[in-house]
Amino acid sequence: MAQPALAQIASPPVAQAGQTADQRLKALYEAEWTWRQAEYGRSGPGRGSSSDKLPSVTPQTYARRLAYWDKVLAELKELPVAQLSHDEKINYDVFLASVSAEANQIRFKTYEAPFNSDSFFWTGMNPRTPYRTAEDYRKYLSRMKDIPRYFDENTVNMKAGLKRGWTVPYVSTIGREKTMEAYTKADTTNPFYEAFAQMPDTIPAAEAAALKAEAQTVILDVVAPAYVKLHTFFTKEYQPKARRDIAAYSLPDGKAFYKARMQEFITLDLTPxxxxxxxxxxxxxxxxxxxxxxxxxxxxxxxxxxxxxxxxxxxxxxxxxxxxxxxxxxxxxxxxxxxxxxxxxxxxxxxxxxxxxxxxxxxxxxxxxxxxxxxxxxxxxxxxxxxxxxxxxxxxxxxxxxxxxxxxxxxxxxxxxxxxxxxxxxxxxxxxxxxxxxxxxxxxxxxxxxxxxxxxxxxxxxxxxxxxxxxxxxxxxxxxxxxxxxxxxxxxxxxxxxxxxxxxxxxxxxxxKLGELKMREMRSLAEAELGAEFDQRTFHDTILNMGSVPLTTFESEMKAYIAAEKVRVQNNATTTPVAN
Incomplete structure (x- = not known):
């Protein structure tokens, strides 16, 4: 079954004759981002899903994603980085680190342990605040109907992890089944119904009533039974067989895994x-x-x-x-x-x-x-x-x-x-x-x-x-x-x-702590270099306007900011008239 899926792999754009380095990179990250959003059922950052389906999490899907990202990494390797403009060099650093992390997670098959002690694939699918339109609610209902398939795919992955010793450690699973229990209720006390109980007045009453009625049926017939099934698997099969050793080094290829995770999270070249x-x-x-x-x-x-x-x-x-x-x-x-x-x-x-x-x-x-x-x-x-x-x-x-x-x-x-x-x-x-x-x-x-x-x-x-x-x-x-x-x-x-x-x-x-130390280090450097001319307002604006970047990129950008501020201060000093 893997072969047909792999045969349909999308390919990132390859370099075209006459393209500049900036154009090549832009084509690559724009295409990848469009592809990634479709893969995970999202329309944009930060505001939740607008898809009517939950993402696929089958091994075949992950193999297809890895093949795509490997092609992206190959294209990035061939890119003449020295020819990139300043802004595109930052984009390159962010894109390379992001794609590398995504690819590494699949290489280590982290999807076979798809939760940790306080973040779970079975929570967070119901919104914190109500939706604004009836269309949003219809897509929400469609995602609710897709939960059994999504849970079944995760369960298959977790069983594969059990077989090779790649699980969440047992101690970090204790009590986590309780986070499912509220969702096993087959009535309006189920958290999935909260968004329907607070529907905005802008949705016509008749349409709102129909959506609420459908939500109650979906919770009764689809959502609650899916959570009961997952709860049973988790408590009867997964938890008892989860590994007792807590060290990442005890996992298959654990040393390489921990090194890759360090690089993903701290984006600095440091040893344990x-x-x-x-x-x-x-x-x-x-x-x-x-x-x-x-x-x-x-x-x-x-x-x-x-x-x-x-x-x-x-x-x-x-x-x-x-x-x-x-x-x-x-x-x-x-x-x-x-x-x-x-x-x-x-x-x-x-x-x-x-x-x-x-x-x-x-x-x-x-x-x-x-x-x-x-x-x-x-x-x-x-x-x-x-x-x-x-x-x-x-x-x-x-x-x-x-x-x-x-x-x-x-x-x-x-x-x-x-x-x-x-x-x-x-x-x-x-x-x-x-x-x-x-x-x-x-x-x-x-x-x-x-x-x-x-x-x-x-x-x-x-x-x-x-x-x-x-x-x-x-x-x-x-x-x-x-x-x-x-x-x-x-x-x-x-x-x-x-x-x-x-x-x-x-x-x-x-x-x-490593991120904070780097920010404190850059502030100390700015204060030392600029003295009384140091302005923490522009310092902080520079950090936030930069956006999320690897810490190596952050350091180089902040040093460039400090150098530019020194030039500005020196220019002001030479152009300020001397009082008589």
Missing amino acids: DEVHQIGLKEVARIRADMEQTMKDSGFTGTFPEFLVFMRTDPQFYAKTPRELLSYSAYVSKKADGKLKDFFNVLPRYRHAILPVPDAVAPIYTSGRGGLDSCLMNTYDLPSRPLYNLAALTLHECTPGHSYQAAAALEAPPRPDFRRGTGFSGYGEGWGLYTEWLGTKMGIYETPYEEFGRQTFEMWRAVRLVIDTGMHTKGWTRQQAMDYLTENTALAPLDIKNEIDRYIAWPAQALAY
């Missing part, structure tokens, strides 16, 4: 041991800062005693979900009031602050930002200390991920594929950088909030040690949990969820 050593150095530095903040708070006990105090004192915990969300909203609005001093260009698009959906909240991270909304986890409030919330809100909401996504909508024109491509080192580096930026914005009002920020910074530094430790140096899960517990004031539930995330998502956790 180099990353481990950077982490140890940062842990020692931040620990000294945390101990000083403890003294500033007036606490007279030991550091471990201070961690116990921070984790247990009632003053640090919200009593209701509304209180936690309100605290986050206050921080976000306070940051809004400071933006004009830190950016020249302020995006118009606004985001909401919403609770993490109940279906995934127990195993979900503390917060996650996006264009339309910034999610804060209100599950198990005794595990959600408020002193962490200022840093978390800056990172996820404003001026972090939600702000960054809004800025991307109004950024200087760039190819469509650039708007749909993101690199963790850049994106998560920016998020962590904005946590530090909060110290300049006056966001942290107490030593406890500053300690919360330092806890979050330490958390990202500890990740460098833990991730490389577990995946390459034989660290146990308990060893990793103990190390995170000893060095941060994170709540026990957060610690458990985070360690299980690193186990199931090798190398992703490295991106945050």
Whole structure:
């Protein structure tokens, strides 16, 4: 059956006589992006699917995609990079890194383990907010009807992974079946119905009623049974047979796999041991800062005693979900009031602050930002200390991920594929950088909030040690949990969820601290080179206007910005009249 599929492989455009290097590259990435959008049923970046089908995930489909991407990589290898214009060289760097990562994932057959500890192929198909048109709802219904086929294909892949030992580690599957349970309900309490319960008034009443009726039938006859079937497979077959070893190095060709994942997420040429050593150095530095903040708070006990105090004192915990969300909203609005001093260009698009959906909240991270909304986890409030919330809100909401996504909508024109491509080192580096930026914005009002920020910074530094430790140096899960517990004031539930995330998502956790370090390095260089003429507004605008790029490209672009600023400063100095 694979042969007919492979015989229909689309081919990227090949070089034509007389084309410039820029023209060759543009033809290549435009064709690839159109092809990729069709493959995955999307119409554009950031705003969800407009297709009436879910993507195909069969091995034959992945083989076809790999064959296409290999042809793209071959064309890129033949491209005369030295002849590219400045802007197209950036496009080349982004395109090469993106296609290489996509191809590598298929080479390692990562689709045979199609979820991790907090991101699942069976969630996220129902929208956070209602659709705007009846046509959108009809496409949504069509995708709902396609769920059984989509789940069956993923199940086949997972069974293949079981046979060769390529699975999500067992410990990172525990409790994840609960994220399916809300979707097994065959009535209007199913999360798939929420978008129909909130349909806009612009859809005629009769049409809305018909769509709602069809949705109830599809949930009863198609969606709920598909989730019940998947739940049974997951709990009865997959989970019991999932691998017990947590290290990426224990996977088939595990060393090469971890190296490829490092390159994908950090986009820097570093070895696992180099990353481990950077982490140890940062842990020692931040620990000294945390101990000083403890003294500033007036606490007279030991550091471990201070961690116990921070984790247990009632003053640090919200009593209701509304209180936690309100605290986050206050921080976000306070940051809004400071933006004009830190950016020249302020995006118009606004985001909401919403609770993490109940279906995934127990195993979900503390917060996650996006264009339309910034999610804060209100599950198990005794595990959600408020002193962490200022840093978390800056990172996820404003001026972090939600702000960054809004800025991307109004950024200087760039190819469509650039708007749909993101690199963790850049994106998560920016998020962590904005946590530090909060110290300049006056966001942290107490030593406890500053300690919360330092806890979050330490958390990202500890990740460098833990991730490389577990995946390459034989660290146990308990060893990793103990190390995170000893060095941060994170709540026990957060610690458990985070360690299980690193186990199931090798190398992703490295991106945050390494990206932030690169951004802090470039800021220090700019301050040193420009002195009193350093303007953080243009510095930040340059970062966001650049768009998501590999960190190697980011460094070269920021150095070019600094050089250009030096020239501007020197020119101003030579043309300014001297007062008599």
